[in-house]
Amino acid sequence: MPEGISWSELGVDSARVQAVNEAPFPPGQRDFVLYWCMVNHRWEENHALDAAIALGNHLGLPVVVYQAIRPDYPYASERLHAWALEGMADMAKGCTARGLPYWLELPRTKKEHKPRLASLGRRAAAVVSDLFPTYIIPGHLRGAAKALRVPLIAVDASCVVPMQRIPAAQVGAYALRPKLRKLWPEYLERTLPRRKVHVSGAKLQPDFELSDAVQARAALDTFALDHSVKPLSERGGRKAGLKALDAFLDERLEGYDTGRNDPGLGQQSNLSPWFHWGNLFPGEAARAAIAAKGKDHPAVQSFVEELLVRRELGFNYCFHTPGPKQLSVDSLPPWARETLSRHRKDPRPHLYSFEELDQGRTQDALWNASQRELRERGRIHNYLRMLWGKKILEWSPTPEEALARIARLNDTYAVDGRDPASVSNFMWVLGLHDRPFQERAVIGKVRPMSSLRTAEKFDLGPYLERWGAR
Numbered sequence: 001m002p003e004g005i006s007w008s009e010l011g012v013d014s015a016r017v018q019a020v021n022e023a024p025f026p027p028g029q030r031d032f033v034l035y036w037c038m039v040n041h042r043w044e045e046n047h048a049l050d051a052a053i054a055l056g057n058h059l060g061l062p063v064v065v066y067q068a069i070r071p072d073y074p075y076a077s078e079r080l081h082a083w084a085l086e087g088m089a090d091m092a093k094g095c096t097a098r099g100l101p102y103w104l105e106l107p108r109t110k111k112e113h114k115p116r117l118a119s120l121g122r123r124a125a126a127v128v129s130d131l132f133p134t135y136i137i138p139g140h141l142r143g144a145a146k147a148l149r150v151p152l153i154a155v156d157a158s159c160v161v162p163m164q165r166i167p168a169a170q171v172g173a174y175a176l177r178p179k180l181r182k183l184w185p186e187y188l189e190r191t192l193p194r195r196k197v198h199v200s201g202a203k204l205q206p207d208f209e210l211s212d213a214v215q216a217r218a219a220l221d222t223f224a225l226d227h228s229v230k231p232l233s234e235r236g237g238r239k240a241g242l243k244a245l246d247a248f249l250d251e252r253l254e255g256y257d258t259g260r261n262d263p264g265l266g267q268q269s270n271l272s273p274w275f276h277w278g279n280l281f282p283g284e285a286a287r288a289a290i291a292a293k294g295k296d297h298p299a300v301q302s303f304v305e306e307l308l309v310r311r312e313l314g315f316n317y318c319f320h321t322p323g324p325k326q327l328s329v330d331s332l333p334p335w336a337r338e339t340l341s342r343h344r345k346d347p348r349p350h351l352y353s354f355e356e357l358d359q360g361r362t363q364d365a366l367w368n369a370s371q372r373e374l375r376e377r378g379r380i381h382n383y384l385r386m387l388w389g390k391k392i393l394e395w396s397p398t399p400e401e402a403l404a405r406i407a408r409l410n411d412t413y414a415v416d417g418r419d420p421a422s423v424s425n426f427m428w429v430l431g432l433h434d435r436p437f438q439e440r441a442v443i444g445k446v447r448p449m450s451s452l453r454t455a456e457k458f459d460l461g462p463y464l465e466r467w468g469a470r
Helices: 047-059 078-097 117-121 137-147 173-187 213-217 238-251 272-276 282-293 298-319 334-342 354-358 365-377 382-394 399-413 420-429 451-457 461-467
Strands: 017-019 032-036 063-068 102-105 124-130 152-155
Touching: 032 047, 032 117, 047 063, 047 124, 047 152, 063 078, 078 102, 078 213, 078 238, 117 124, 117 137, 124 137, 137 152, 173 298, 238 272, 238 282, 282 298, 298 420, 354 399, 365 382, 365 399, 365 451, 365 461, 382 399, 382 420, 382 451, 399 420
Parallel strands: 032 063, 032 124, 063 102, 124 152
Antiparallel strands: 017 152
16 A cells, blocks of 8 residues: 555545555646556455545545456457447446546557556656456556556455455365355445445546546447347446346246256256456445345345355455466366376367367267357356367366367357356366366266266256257
């Protein structure tokens, strides 16, 4: 924290805050405190924005919200760009309603992109951004730390219990669960009040041309993106996320505990994209479920387990694992590394090319249906996603190639991909956060899953009717 500032005195939880650089506050008067929004596309229930407002109020400065999205990020497509732009359109309205200037840049080509943060930093007293432990976000923060001569502060607005409150990587959900539960009275039961903005920034002007997210969303064909991955019928943004949350609570929360694993029932929450893009805060969803049916209801307990334990286990893994190691066989538990190495040269039942997997052309009808769901719906039913990954492990020449294929397929099509929960799920396929099972060919002691066993457990008729071969 820059000298002379106490987060607790500003009403900000210091456990959410990480100083990215050691720059002091600049001398002389600056124009604003900048909130550089990369992850948490919402103007309320956002601890990073709240910290920026608290700091701005303390310094007697307005807060400016800045967003930008380049067209050359990994897996950039019409689908991902559309979801982002829909969230940005909501952000523009929400920030305006709170009296916050909202500055948006949307370069259409790589050549159009202009590095902006250094010039904004020359007008800012400090820059606040999002703490997010995977994908391109940590690299963006490192780059910004080198470019800025003012304090750069990252704030965890993704997890209910701040990542920094759990000081080490946990071996599994059973180890993390009691630690989180001990902290839930402090975090889960506390809402984030909407902090008043003391200083207006209405007269501030950027030194670049502002973009309009609504107009850009209507002109995706003019951006240098992958135009083969089309937008979904679902919409991104906070407004759509709140509507999806209400629909889940009203229509699918009852029975979630017994039905969420059954692909034929459609009982899952379907909320993961809005959590990934920061349109919704998991804490508000958990509190809404508790308010709907009570904290002791089995469906609520099951939902909270998935949302606040399993999801935050993924954040815990990525936060305590350096980026290059997050998708690496070297980061697996010793037993998993050893068993996969011992079976590395086992004959595979099938060796499909990446193109065959991408197009869903395997001998496994259920796997093909899952891949079709991913391509067309932007995600796979939660239970089948585990099976989907396990089969890729069996059908790939090496565990390393399997990991690369899982990540590439998922992150190309999934609107909830490129996320700590996804990363840990991919690694779980190879044994992370799991235990040894009876040894088998190819996968060794890694947990097995099969389409035959899945068909014995569930009535897959409705699922295959929707997503199977036509």
